[in-house]
Amino acid sequence: MKSLTQSLQKAFKGGMDRIVAAIALLILAPVCLIVALAIYLQMGSPILFIQPRCGKNGRIFNFYKFRTLTDDRDAAGNPLPDEQRSTPLGEFLRRSSLDELPQLWNVLKGDMSLVGPRPLVVRYLPRYTPEQARRHEVKPGITGWAQVNGRNGISWETKFKLDVWYVEHWNLGLDLKILLLTLWIVMQKEGTLQQEEFRGRSDGTV
Numbered sequence: 001m002k003s004l005t006q007s008l009q010k011a012f013k014g015g016m017d018r019i020v021a022a023i024a025l026l027i028l029a030p031v032c033l034i035v036a037l038a039i040y041l042q043m044g045s046p047i048l049f050i051q052p053r054c055g056k057n058g059r060i061f062n063f064y065k066f067r068t069l070t071d072d073r074d075a076a077g078n079p080l081p082d083e084q085r086s087t088p089l090g091e092f093l094r095r096s097s098l099d100e101l102p103q104l105w106n107v108l109k110g111d112m113s114l115v116g117p118r119p120l121v122v123r124y125l126p127r128y129t130p131e132q133a134r135r136h137e138v139k140p141g142i143t144g145w146a147q148v149n150g151r152n153g154i155s156w157e158t159k160f161k162l163d164v165w166y167v168e169h170w171n172l173g174l175d176l177k178i179l180l181l182t183l184w185i186v187m188q189k190e191g192t193l194q195q196e197e198f199r200g201r202s203d204g205t206v
Contacts (some may be wrong), residue, residue, distance in 0.1 A: 020107075021105075021114070025105065035066055043087065050064055055140055056136060056140070068091075096186070111140075113141045114175070116138050117136075117140055117145075132160040144178065
């Protein structure tokens with residue numbers, strides 16, 4: 001019975017993810033258009049940062065974010081440090097979490113969920129311990145348990161433990177709690193929801 005209940009909850013979660021993402025994309029379309037135009041006018045193209053990330057069961061998918069760094073490079077063609085490529089617009093997008101909006105498309109496609117462990121870059125895949133790799137038993141999320149429990153203020157080891165804790169204790173009530181906490185954090189402007197995995201991209205985008 002418990003297994004059946006979990007299966008029904010997971011099916012409900014998947015359906016609600018897509019419904020909420022579709023509605024949010026429709027409502028936020030004007031905001032996305034304004035952000036895209038602002039990025040293009042200040043930094044040119046590309047407007048989106050697209051990068052392969054690890055999803056459920058280690059499946060690779062293209063992850064989307066609004067670009068927040070310029071493509072400024074040194075004389076040798078290497079990207080300048082993030083601090084030198086950052087702009088007031090990019091800082092605002094990260095601080096407000098508006099740079100995360102394109103991930104609603106990932107949710108609509110089924111690559112991601114609204115709530116789950118944050119998707120990490122592919123090169124980390126061989127580095128996980130068997131326990132840490134359990135984070136891939138569920139779809140990655142726009143926000144997650146680690147993001148509402150310290151974000152950048154906690155170690156990678158702690159983040160992985162929080163991710164695995166989420167996998168082991170998942171239920172719809174926990175997802176709702178995480179979404180409400182995420183909303184509160186963003187409203188309080190207590191830092192952005194992004195983590196170190198988004199920093200230092202060699203293509204000049206974040």
